[in-house]
Amino acid sequence: MCLGIPARIVGEPNENGMAQVEILGVTRWVSTHMVPDAKVGDHVLVHAGFALEVISEQFALETLELLREAGIVEDEASALEAEPTP
Numbered sequence: 001m002c003l004g005i006p007a008r009i010v011g012e013p014n015e016n017g018m019a020q021v022e023i024l025g026v027t028r029w030v031s032t033h034m035v036p037d038a039k040v041g042d043h044v045l046v047h048a049g050f051a052l053e054v055i056s057e058q059f060a061l062e063t064l065e066l067l068r069e070a071g072i073v074e075d076e077a078s079a080l081e082a083e084p085t086p
Helices: 057-069 076-082
Strands: 005-009 018-023 026-031 043-047 050-055
Touching: 005 050, 005 057, 018 043, 026 043, 026 050, 043 057, 050 057
Parallel strands: none
Antiparallel strands: 005 018, 005 043, 018 026, 043 050
């Protein structure tokens, strides 16, 4: 089974086709070769460092919520709340 995570493109692709995306408050570099028309602000489905397709914001938000409910991902706020205090 493969898991694609919704992300938002936050930086223009560079000369190598790599763009920065934001996933739950964390930025990563991903290849945009499979979505050459994607632009800053678009939501994409990311798997193994590749943006596979452009998706709607609504689909991205719904998918992230389902992943949170399933305990597969957590956002920064949830991660901070879950950390024990020293």
